Amino acid sequence: MNRPISVGVLGLGSIAQIQHLPNLARMESRFRVAAVADISPRLTQRIADRLAGEVFASTDWREVCAHPEVEAVLVLTSGAHEQISQGALEAGKHVFAEKPLCLTVEGAERLHALATEKGLVLQVGYMKLHEELLPDLEEGLNTIGDLRLIRHSVYHPEHSTCLGPSDTLRFDDIDPQAPAEAAAFEERRTRQALGDLPPQWGWLYREVLAASFIHTVSFIRGVMGGIPRLTGADLWPPLPTGSPTEPPSFMARAEFPGHPRVEMSWLWLPATPAYREVFEAHGTRGSLEFRFPNPYFGRTATLVVKSADAAVCHPPGIESAFTRELKVFHRAITAGLSSSDAAGAAQDTAFLQDMVATLTRREGLAVGGEAETRR
Numbered sequence: 247m248n249r250p251i252s253v254g255v256l257g258l259g260s261i262a263q264i265q266h267l268p269n270l271a272r273m274e275s276r277f278r279v280a281a282v283a284d285i286s287p288r289l290t291q292r293i294a295d296r297l298a299g300e301v302f303a304s305t306d307w308r309e310v311c312a313h314p315e316v317e318a319v320l321v322l323t324s325g326a327h328e329q330i331s332q333g334a335l336e337a338g339k340h341v342f343a344e345k346p347l348c349l350t351v352e353g354a355e356r357l358h359a360l361a362t363e364k365g366l367v368l369q370v371g372y373m374k375l376h377e378e379l380l381p382d383l384e385e386g387l388n389t390i391g392d393l394r395l396i397r398h399s400v401y402h403p404e405h406s407t408c409l410g411p412s413d414t415l416r417f418d419d420i421d422p423q424a425p426a427e428a429a430a431f432e433e434r435r436t437r438q439a440l441g442d443l444p445p446q447w448g449w450l451y452r453e454v455l456a457a458s459f460i461h462t463v464s465f466i467r468g469v470m471g472g473i474p475r476l477t478g479a480d481l482w483p484p485l486p487t488g489s490p491t492e493p494p495s496f497m498a499r500a501e502f503p504g505h506p507r508v509e510m511s512w513l514w515l516p517a518t519p520a521y522r523e524v525f526e527a528h529g530t531r532g533s534l535e536f537r538f539p540n541p542y543f544g545r546t547a548t549l550v551v552k553s554a555d556a557a558v559c560h561p562p563g564i565e566s567a568f569t570r571e572l573k574v575f576h577r578a579i580t581a582g583l584s585s586s587d588a589a590g591a592a593q594d595t596a597f598l599q600d601m602v603a604t605l606t607r608r609e610g611l612a613v614g615g616e617a618e619t620r621r
């Protein structure tokens with residue numbers, strides 16, 4: 247049913263301004279932004295003023311979740327999204343949460359149970375799994391014979407290069423208590439996930455693995471129908487002690503039952519001129535290559551499949567994955583589905599914890615928390 251859903255948008259920073267708010271505005275038959283919240287009062291008001299119609303504006307996400315007109319929320323705040331997603335589900339709202347959903351497996355499983363019990367939609371912003379050419383990629387995998395290797399590579403420049411020339415609003419008027427409380431919560435969840443590791447490992451887990459590499463893990467899970475078993479991980483240069491300012495580069499190796507091996511690499515190349523990300527599959531009868539766009543530029547992935555029978559270069563899609571994931575969110579709500587991505591998010595989180603366990607073991611450190619008890 248194509249009726250507009252009234253949404254509240256929580257967190258109005260880069261991804262909200264560059265992707266989600268413009269996309270919601272373009273889909274006015276599906277969505278109306280009825281409320282917005284950010285801990286920056288000026289940003290909240292400026293964004294509310296730009297939107298069409300009457301928009302409730304608050305610096306407290308709880309007020310948006312309590313608003314009777316709001317049927318669903320988009321959780322686009324910094325960091326992980328457990329607390330706000332839980333509060334929104336408890337208030338009876340459908341939730342679209344940017345990744346990462348949670349820092350613990352327990353948290354993601356709890357949110358999955360909550361959404362299911364309440365019959366609500368809980369979707370995670372794994373937009374790469376909504377790429378227009380994904381069905382062609384899946385079909386292509388069936389034409390290249392027995393899979394031998396899956397390779398996923400991210401070549402990551404500095405954040406400002408990823409953002410490009412976009413002009414986002416940002417103000418220096420945030421009450422420091424809110425970010426301090428959020429940081430303390432994430433610190434507790436990191437300890438629950440990994441035990442008492444030196445702080446640079448918690449930083450790597452939250453700010454790099456959960457914030458970025460989780461896209462690689464969830465994409466492989468979505469395309470291959472499951473998570474491979476981690477067999478090795480490597481990281482370089484070594485993490486400095488204390489608070490790192492730059493991510494390291496790292497690789498993970500894994501395998502699926504029935505032989506296909508998986509190589510995942512995430513390279514921090516601060517001065518490289520552009521963001522690049524490629525998924526490759528190599529089989530006994532051919533290969534395919536799926537190239538992702540820079541997430542901030544609103545373009546689509548491209549696909550080349552070369553098999554023993556043919557070489558097919560698929561034309562790029564028309565609609566960005568960010569638009570398509572919101573259409574899926576709308577369809578799930580209006581069809582009355584109770585669908586949740588959180589069980590998959592729990593598996594992704596477990597894989598990241600296994601990576602930290604493997605990496606720290608190389609340094610003679612032992613993980614605790616969930617990473618240890620799940621072993």
Ligand SMILES: NC(=O)c1ccc[n+]([C@@H]2O[C@H](COP(=O)([O-])OP(=O)(O)OC[C@H]3O[C@@H](n4cnc5c(N)ncnc54)[C@H](O)[C@@H]3O)[C@@H](O)[C@H]2O)c1
Pocket residue numbers: 256257258259260261262283284285286289305307322323324325326344345346371372373420424428457541
């Ligand atoms: N899918 C993707 O490819 C993609 C790309 C970029 C970012 N993201 C995710 O989106 C989220 C936001 O990233 P960003 O780059 O926009 O960050 P950002 O820092 O630019 O924006 C976050 C905004 O949330 C606000 N905020 C923080 N805590 C809040 C709270 N408790 N209540 C209300 N507002 C709060 C901040 O003031 C800020 O304006 C992150 O979780 C990130 O992982 C996803």
